[in-house]
Amino acid sequence: MENRIQPLWAILSERIYRALLIFYPADFRREYACLMAQAFRDVSRDTYRREGPAGIALWWGSALFDLAISVIEQRRKESFVMSKSLLPAWAGKLLIVGGICAALSAVSQLQPGSPEFYTGVFQISFLFVGPAYLLIALGCFGLPTRYHAQTEPLTRITLYLAAVGALVTALGVSLPKLVAEWLWSVGMLGLILHVIAMVVFGLANITRPILPMVRWLPLLAGLIPFALLLGVMGRGPGSPNWGAFATLLGIGIIWLIMGFFINRERQAEPQPAAA
Amino acid sequence: MSDTATQPHDLLPLTPAVFHILLALADGEKHGYGIMQEIAAITGDAVHMGPGTLYGTIKRMLESGLIVETDERPDPALDDERRRYYRLTGIGKRVAEAEAARLERLIGVARAKRVAGGAA
Numbered sequence: 430m431e432n433r434i435q436p437l438w439a440i441l442s443e444r445i446y447r448a449l450l451i452f453y454p455a456d457f458r459r460e461y462a463c464l465m466a467q468a469f470r471d472v473s474r475d476t477y478r479r480e481g482p483a484g485i486a487l488w489w490g491s492a493l494f495d496l497a498i499s500v501i502e503q504r505r506k507e508s509f510v511m512s513k514s515l516l517p518a519w520a521g522k523l524l525i526v527g528g529i530c531a532a533l534s535a536v537s538q539l540q541p542g543s544p545e546f547y548t549g550v551f552q553i554s555f556l557f558v559g560p561a562y563l564l565i566a567l568g569c570f571g572l573p574t575r576y577h578a579q580t581e582p583l584t585r586i587t588l589y590l591a592a593v594g595a596l597v598t599a600l601g602v603s604l605p606k607l608v609a610e611w612l613w614s615v616g617m618l619g620l621i622l623h624v625i626a627m628v629v630f631g632l633a634n635i636t637r638p639i640l641p642m643v644r645w646l647p648l649l650a651g652l653i654p655f656a657l658l659l660g661v662m663g664r665g666p667g668s669p670n671w672g673a674f675a676t677l678l679g680i681g682i683i684w685l686i687m688g689f690f691i692n693r694e695r696q697a698e699p700q701p702a703a704a
Numbered sequence: 705m706s707d708t709a710t711q712p713h714d715l716l717p718l719t720p721a722v723f724h725i726l727l728a729l730a731d732g733e734k735h736g737y738g739i740m741q742e743i744a745a746i747t748g749d750a751v752h753m754g755p756g757t758l759y760g761t762i763k764r765m766l767e768s769g770l771i772v773e774t775d776e777r778p779d780p781a782l783d784d785e786r787r788r789y790y791r792l793t794g795i796g797k798r799v800a801e802a803e804a805a806r807l808e809r810l811i812g813v814a815r816a817k818r819v820a821g822g823a824a
Binding site: 453457460461463464465466467468469471472491492494495496498499500502503 | 736737740752753754755756757758759760762763786787788
């Protein structure tokens with residue numbers, strides 16, 4: 430039996446993977462979550478030995494794809510339906526995964542060079558942008574229903590606008606190659622709408638917080654446009670885009686933390702007794 | 705599902721994931737990661753099964769009686785006791801043989817129609 434001290438990256442990586450297993454049905458999770466996490470850890474360890482950090486990045490991409498497909502399969506067996514009541518219930522989880530994907534996609538902006546010739550890290554990490562904002566949009570749509578009693582009309586409107594902005598961003602960054610290049614600009618407008626809506630949501634959240642522990646968090650979104658502006662202004666022809674990096678990372682972290690607390694609050698709610 | 709109630713042909717054709725796992729277990733019991741490694745090896749690294757697909761498929765195969773969990777350990781001193789080992793059942797072995805025969809017949813057809821290498 431192995432009894433080695435694991436490096437920090439391996440511990441964090443496994444914890445994130447374990448957290449994502451929450452998407453499986455409870456029965457499946459009880460039976461197989463530990464075994465899946467153990468297999469994930471074994472593959473990570475061997476991949477790192479053979480291929481280093483680049484291999485781990487590719488393994489993560491592959492593991493996320495595998496996870497998404499198998500979650501759908503297991504949920505389908507439970508006659509899973511994304512109903513109106515389920516979307517609010519899943520808002521926290523959607524925001525967590527969306528936040529992680531948005532944060533991961535930020536790495537794409539650290540590769541120097543012209544976007545015309547982006548390859549490697551850019552291509553891998555940019556795959557996360559579309560799914561990230563789609564999940565964030567679904568999470569934002571779920572929140573006003575879930576916290577209807579605690580929210581004022583302004584809060585609800587800003588969350589819906591943040592959701593629309595995220596949805597437009599998701600479509601805008603995913604479709605240009607397939608439909609038309611101008612959709613990219615529409616996507617960027619969606620991102621601006623999303624950030625502005627987050628700031629206003631943050632202001633409304635201070636006066637009547639739906640989550641007292643994170644009431645200031647959405648306000649941090651107000652700093653994001655400045656990061657983007659500084660990045661665009663200060664960017665040289667071959668330099669990484671630090672502004673866009675900060676924007677994607679900032680939005681990702683904010684929704685990740687929001688989702689975490691929303692999810693924790695739900696777990697603390699009393700569950701109905703079994704019939 | 706019992707060995708007597710179900711005929712191997714009732715379960716054909718198998719999905720690639722099920723057939724790969726049956727092949728991986730054909731020469732002895734293995735744990736989950738061992739199965740993943742064996743599948744990568746027998747497919748020349750063309751197939752890397754992820755944990756979700758692996759355990760989703762294992763769950764189905766346990767339910768249909770193709771494999772069972774086993775308490776045997778190759779060497780308990782060297783192994784993690786939390787691991788679960790799986791082995792083929794009698795029906796599992798017969799289903800794997802039937803699927804291999806089915807694929808062999810298909811290859812024969814492909815050769816006859818000159819879409820695969822080798823003479824018919």
